[in-house]
Amino acid sequence: TVAIALFTADLRTHDSPVLRGALDAADQVVPLFVLDEGIRAAGFRTPNRGAFLAGCLADLDAALRERGGRLVIRSGDLVREVCRVAEETGAGQVHVAGDVSAFAQRREERLRAALAGMRRELCVHADAAVVIPPGAITPADKGHSAVFTPFFRKWSAAGARRPLGAPRKVSVPDIDSEPPPEAVGLAGGRPSSGLPPGGETEARRRLKAWLGGPVDRYEDLHDDLAADATSRLSPYLHFGCLSPIEVVHRARQRGGAGAEAFVRQLAWRDFNRQLLADRPDAARDDYRCRQDRWRPDGEDAEAWRAGRTGYPLVDAAMRQLVTEGWMHNRGRLITASFLAKTLYVDWRVGARHFLDLLVDGDVANNQLNWQWVAGTGAATRPNVVLNPLLQARRFDPKGDYVRRWVPELREVEGSAVHRPWLLPGDLRRRLDYPDPIVDLDEALARFRTGRAA
Ligand code: FAD
Numbered sequence: 001t002v003a004i005a006l007f008t009a010d011l012r013t014h015d016s017p018v019l020r021g022a023l024d025a026a027d028q029v030v031p032l033f034v035l036d037e038g039i040r041a042a043g044f045r046t047p048n049r050g051a052f053l054a055g056c057l058a059d060l061d062a063a064l065r066e067r068g069g070r071l072v073i074r075s076g077d078l079v080r081e082v083c084r085v086a087e088e089t090g091a092g093q094v095h096v097a098g099d100v101s102a103f104a105q106r107r108e109e110r111l112r113a114a115l116a117g118m119r120r121e122l123c124v125h126a127d128a129a130v131v132i133p134p135g136a137i138t139p140a141d142k143g144h145s146a147v148f149t150p151f152f153r154k155w156s157a158a159g160a161r162r163p164l165g166a167p168r169k170v171s172v173p174d175i176d177s178e179p180p181p182e183a184v185g186l187a188g189g190r191p192s193s194g195l196p197p198g199g200e201t202e203a204r205r206r207l208k209a210w211l212g213g214p215v216d217r218y219e220d221l222h223d224d225l226a227a228d229a230t231s232r233l234s235p236y237l238h239f240g241c242l243s244p245i246e247v248v249h250r251a252r253q254r255g256g257a258g259a260e261a262f263v264r265q266l267a268w269r270d271f272n273r274q275l276l277a278d279r280p281d282a283a284r285d286d287y288r289c290r291q292d293r294w295r296p297d298g299e300d301a302e303a304w305r306a307g308r309t310g311y312p313l314v315d316a317a318m319r320q321l322v323t324e325g326w327m328h329n330r331g332r333l334i335t336a337s338f339l340a341k342t343l344y345v346d347w348r349v350g351a352r353h354f355l356d357l358l359v360d361g362d363v364a365n366n367q368l369n370w371q372w373v374a375g376t377g378a379a380t381r382p383n384v385v386l387n388p389l390l391q392a393r394r395f396d397p398k399g400d401y402v403r404r405w406v407p408e409l410r411e412v413e414g415s416a417v418h419r420p421w422l423l424p425g426d427l428r429r430r431l432d433y434p435d436p437i438v439d440l441d442e443a444l445a446r447f448r449t450g451r452a453a
Contacts, residue, residue, distance in 0.1 A: 001026040002091040002173055006082060007033045007071075008104075010097045010128045010240035011056040012200040013063045015163040017125035019170075021095040025123075028173045030089055031064050033057060034082065035075035035181065042103065048325035048359045050187030052198035056239050058180050059199025069170030072177040079110045086120050089173050093121045097128030097240070100273050101363045102280035130270045131160045131244050134277035144278035146378050148271050155267045163246040192325035195359060196235060203236035207247060211254045218258040222265075223330050225313075226400035230329065231262065234360035237269065244269065272368040275378060283367045284348070286376040293450055294346035301345050303437050304338065305353055307406070310436035312418055313392045314338045316405035323405075325359040330395050333373060337386035340374035342443040344450050347374035385444060392418040408433040 003026035005019045011033075013019060022029045039045050045053070061071035074081040082094055094115060099108070112122045126133035137145055137154045145151035196202070210231045221229035236242045248266055251259040276282055286292075303309050307318035317331030327335070332354075339350040351370040355361040371377030375384075392415070396402060399417035403410050408431050409417050416423065420433055 002028045002030065002089045003093040003095060004030045004032050004082065004085060004089075004091045006094055006096040007031065007060065008097055008099060008240075009238070010243075011053075011060050012203070012241050012243065013060070013067070013166040014200065014204070015243035015246040016166075017128045017164065018095045018097055019167060020164050021123055021125060022093065023167055023170065025093050025095070026091070028089075028171045029069070030072050030085055030091060030172060030175060031060075031069060031170065032072045032074065032082065032085055033060075034078040035073065035186070036078040036107075037076055038078065038103065038107070040187070044355070044361075045187045046356055046361070047187050047189035047191040048195055048357060049361060051191035051195055052235055052239065052359050054181055054186055055198025055202075056200070056241055059201050059241075061180055063166075063200060064170055064172075067167060067170045069172040070177070071180070072172070072175055073180060074178060078107060079114050082111060083114050083118060085175065086115065086118060089175055091120065093123055095123045095125065098124050098126040098133065099129065100134055100277040100280070101283060103363075105280060127161065127245065129240055129244070130273055131155070131248050131266065132158050132270055134270075134274035137274070142278075144274045145271070146275070147380065148268070148378065151271050151274075152264060152267050155270060156263075160245045160248060163243060163249050192323055192357070192359075194324040194326075196232070196326075198235070198239065198241065200241045203233070203241035206231070206233060206236065207242060207250070211250055211259070215251065215254065215262055216256055216258040219261040220258075222261065223395050225317075225328055225330055225396045226398065226404070228328065232326065235326070238360040238362050238365075269365060271378075272364040275368055276364040282371065282377075283363050287368070287371050287378065288376050288382075290376055290382070290451055292344075292346075292374075292376070295344050296346060297349045298345075300343045300437060301339065301349050303434070304335070304343065304345075304350070308434050309338065309438075310421075310434045311338065311388045312399075312402040312406055312409055312420065312433075313388045313396060316396075316402045319405045321354070321357050325357055327354075327358070330391070332369065334386050334388055334391050336370055336373040337384075338388060340370070341385045341447045342388075342438060342440065344443070344447055347371065347376065383448075385447060387440060389418060389440070406433070 003022040005022035010018055064070050115122050132155050217229050221227045248263055251263050307315040309315055314335050317327050317335045321327045339345050340347045347370045351367055354366055368377055372379045375382030399415050402417045
């Protein structure tokens with residue numbers, strides 16, 4: 001007998017319910033990845049995520065080969081390709097991870113119907129990409145939890161299953177595969193220069209290093225921009241090179257205040273997923289419509305994208321995004337608040353730009369975090385505006401983060417780097433750095449009156 005393990009956002013062999021489910025169901029397994037043309041057509045396969053994905057696929061293929069198997073790669077319409085492979089191999093079951101976006105939900109329905117038409121079974125593993133599956137924690141009257149703190153309390157108490165080990169042997173039937181794709185072939189365009197390498201091997205190495213020490217400083221330093229003291233595991237979690245259940249399990253084993261704070265942060269992933277599972281429209285539409293009269297894309301948004309707003313902390317973070325395909329969470333909060341509230345530009349403009357560049361770009365986490373900051377999401381204090389100067393004082397007090405990312409300001413010492421407009425005339429003139437594009441007090445007034453009555 002044959003079963004298909006269809007990899008999507010779970011590109012790993014350890015703690016893989018999809019691979020394990022297929023192995024338990026049949027003598028032979030087709031570990032299959034389809035380069036879905038729908039994802040490319042939707043513009044979701046960008047140079048950064050394409051390059052990272054290519055690394056993940058090469059590593060997954062190598063891990064399967066070590067176990068006597070290999071990865072089978074096809075490209076085209078995912079449903080058509082899976083059915084074709086089922087036909088070619090006589091596979092009776094297809095195992096796949098549950099997913100929440102509207103695109104993924106539609107795709108799953110199409111796949112289920114197509115397989116049913118061939119008398120094949122689709123087995124969806126709801127726990128393959130989350131710790132607690134969407135829908136498992138819900139208040140009595142709702143399809144999802146709208147407030148994080150009570151969600152987190154129940155999430156912590158729920159207790160996840162134990163992680164599964166990697167299989168020792170994977171026997172694959174004789175079947176054609178395309179060669180593993182090259183990064184450039186996946187998404188045209190050049191990836192960011194500071195992109196991390198994709199794949200489960202690198203992911204596990206980083207997780208081990210992280211839990212071996214740095215996590216202990218997480219509670220104190222996670223918001224310190226210059227310290228750069230977060231795990232940077234987000235791309236590996238996005239592509240499923242790491243199982244969130246295993247990450248949480250190992251962090252809890254490690255214990256301590258740092259590990260606990262880190263686990264709490266991982267719960268946000270599940271929180272956003274269950275919001276999107278219940279409200280797929282929130283990827284595009286306001287989760288809570290507050291009648292904002294957003295300003296459209298234009299010159300201000302362009303300065304924001306270019307990292308030339310004249311507010312050094314905002315510009316530093318925007319440039320980190322371009323160079324690394326990643327941005328520190330505090331930077332994401334500050335730059336998103338600056339676009340959506342200070343410039344009062346539609347949050348969708350910013351969310352699109354983030355998705356174009358972030359290697360961890362994720363519909364649930366990106367769109368719902370943007371909505372959180374813009375005040376249309378699940379935030380309990382939707383009118384908070386982050387002042388970039390006050391944020392600078394708290395989270396980059398010495399100005400080191402700004403000097404790291406804004407070379408024009410490197411010769412300015414200490415915290416003076418955050419207010420270049422106050423520098424002595426000749427120094428100010430020498431710096432090729434713009435004046436602020438907006439007055440913060442005027443911007444605050446515009447935001448407060450911007451909402452229609
Ligand atoms: P750590 O601080 O080490 O946290 C560990 C893990 O917890 C992260 O890898 C991530 O999986 C999860 N996590 C942490 N914070 C959050 C959060 N606020 N929401 C959801 N999950 C979280 N995260 C993404 O993975 N993809 C995105 O597209 C994304 N877009 C964002 C957009 C905005 C405007 C904001 C404010 C946040 C966004 N985040 C996104 C959340 C967060 O910024 C990143 O997950 C985090 O910066 C990744 O770095 P890290 O792995 O070092 O995080």
